[in-house]
Amino acid sequence: MGKGSHSAAPNAIGYQHQTWWALVELLQSGAARPDAALSLELYDDVAWEGEGTATELLQVKHHIGQNRTLTDSSTDVWRTLKVWMDEASPADIAGPGLALVTTEAAAAGTAVAALRPHTRDEKEALRLLEHVARTSESKQTDVARRKFLELGGAARLTFLSRIRVIDNSPHIEDVADQVKRHLHWALPPGHEDLFLAMVWRWWDDTALALLQGRQRGVDVGDAQAAIADIRDQFTRQNLPTLVELADVNARDLQQKYRTHPFVQQMHWVAFPPRNLQKAIVDYYRAYTHSVRWLEEDLIGLTELTRFEDELVDEWEREFEWMLDTLNEDAGDDEKKTAGKQLLRQLLGQTSLTVRSRYNDPYFARGQRHVLADTGRIGWHADFETRIADLLKVNA
Structure with a gap:
């Protein structure tokens, strides 16, 4: 052998x-x-x-x-x-x-x-x-x-x-050095290796489509546009997407994060299982991107914190309206229903963006779950008490 x-x-x-x-x-x-x-x-x-x-x-x-x-x-x-x-x-x-x-x-x-x-x-x-x-x-x-x-x-x-x-x-x-030489005009200062890795990823995906017959050829104009689009992700108004949806194994992530506070928070409002699984994927992608962007010096902690503060402010307004709709003697079923509606409503609001041209909706959704994981925001009317109890159990 x-x-x-x-x-x-x-x-x-x-x-x-x-x-x-x-x-x-x-x-x-x-x-x-x-x-x-x-x-x-x-x-x-x-x-x-x-x-x-x-x-x-x-x-x-x-x-x-x-x-x-x-x-x-x-x-x-x-x-x-x-x-x-x-x-x-x-x-x-x-x-x-x-x-x-x-x-x-x-x-x-x-x-x-x-x-x-x-x-x-x-x-x-x-x-x-x-x-x-x-x-x-x-x-x-x-x-x-x-x-x-x-x-x-x-x-x-x-x-x-x-x-x-x-x-x-x-x-x-x-070959890699040859590609780098031909792309010298597009290399973003300080992020050359990451940019080239993204170009290679695009090419490997394209080459596989060509070899499998899913694509007949790659037009020069389309290739130039694809590379320019990757370069555009390194501007001050944008950010690169480093973990695509296709990269993620949702079942593995669900098993890994099943006991995390943000998952428990969704259980408390009976969030549908399939959407809960998707929420875990959003959490993972958002968290991973935040870490990678900081490591690659693509974004500053101050800018990321400002975005989180905007999400918290938005949540505070909507959470207060939710509480206002509940009677003082509201039971848990009513609180679950109201919390589920709040969660669904906020996950559908993706107008807030970390940068003006980075508007992939997974990031705002995922960052809300990151905040829920730390207990800064929640969905159930009694989430703060429940989070405190959860942390005591896990201590």
Whole structure:
């Protein structure tokens, strides 16, 4: 098992590198293709598309280890050529561009070196590849070499005119630095790592949708807008969302927080079980964000406290109205009903925001539960007495 697991590692790394490298390609080439879209495993490893037609196919090759050399006899070269001969109409001068992207370095004096953008010599590349196709005895490349020779001289030259070799591509461990370099214009001072983590999260989600076929491609304009939206979350009027609803396991949280005061407070007014579970999720997300924002220096304690004070002030007004509706001899059932109505009413009021442009309603809802957990606010008319008793029991 150990040997098999080890032998699979390079392939796994190669697939991961292909997905990550696609983001580099999107960032470095997207500006020149504003109306294009990038796809994964649709036409090729990576491909550019315009108006529903592939405009460039990219084969992405990753090799572990530095200073590896790509030659005209390499299996990578002939496997790639065979893929394109099978699927990319090699003799069609108007066919999509073809790019071999490799972490290896093209050896000097080879056809692959002659197909690099900065050392281009298509006729020399043709001569050298024809020589290898006729003289090599490799069983691994035999089918591809024979197919290449069967194209005919003019078709072979047309084929090579569409090919470029991008060698010395960054290894998987260097891709993150490449992404950071391409996004230097957007990095929020002091929060660079968090911003990049959010970009990577967006890309991983997007790449998964592409690979699963839920999304055909990612438009350059949409990608630019998504990254700009992430950057916008680091302005003075906004905040980044770091824990999405999809990140949370509601059942686990319900078990974890079942004895917390804010949960007990909801039980005291018979809050519906499903909505109670959602309230626990709101509490967790709001509490986690408050801690993370403070740790990342995205918000100050004074600003957060001011928001909490506004929530308490709002609650005091509504709580007083609730008490005013209850008779002096009101029973527990009446108090439960009134408290449930108060809780529902305040959870539906999300006009108060911690910042003007951060208006995700979970945060105001969750912060009310944070305050209820400390006993600053409550829903049942007798919550203060009950909280005091609860704290005595837990002491």
